[in-house]
Amino acid sequence: MAYGEMLTDDFSRWTAGTSRMNYKSDWVNEMRIWLDQGWRVTDREVLYVELVVNNDLAFTRRNVVETYLAPDGDRSTSKAAVAEMWIRINGKWLLFRADVHPITG
Numbered sequence: 001m002a003y004g005e006m007l008t009d010d011f012s013r014w015t016a017g018t019s020r021m022n023y024k025s026d027w028v029n030e031m032r033i034w035l036d037q038g039w040r041v042t043d044r045e046v047l048y049v050e051l052v053v054n055n056d057l058a059f060t061r062r063n064v065v066e067t068y069l070a071p072d073g074d075r076s077t078s079k080a081a082v083a084e085m086w087i088r089i090n091g092k093w094l095l096f097r098a099d100v101h102p103i104t105g
Contacts, residue, residue, distance in 0.1 A: 004028040008087060008094045015100040038071030058086040058093065063103065079103040 004024060011024040022030065049061040060083070067077045085097040 003031065006093075006095050008089070008096045011095060011097070013098045013100065015102075040069045041066050042069045042075070043067040056088040058088070060084045060086070 004027075007024045007027065009024050011022075011027060013022045013027055043066065045065040047063045049063060050059070052059045062082050062084075063079070064082055065077065065079045067075055069075055079102065081101045081103055083099045084095060086093050087096045088094075
């Protein structure tokens, strides 16, 4: 999966309401299962709030609205605030950590 190439090996993702940390191999496997089950993202709107680059570290904050298509044809939408930490290794930017907080309302 090409998405996995953007992640550090010790990538972690945390979503409010869970205590689970997903590392690169776990996260990529979960995404494969999700896609193999027939789920798809059909629309995505992104509002970048902040980007800070400090040498080989970058921090982003953005708001994301995504629409999902379920295998049975149902659609759902989620809104979230996302904070990410990127690390430049050998000239390539890799995602180290993503924190996702659902936006309600």
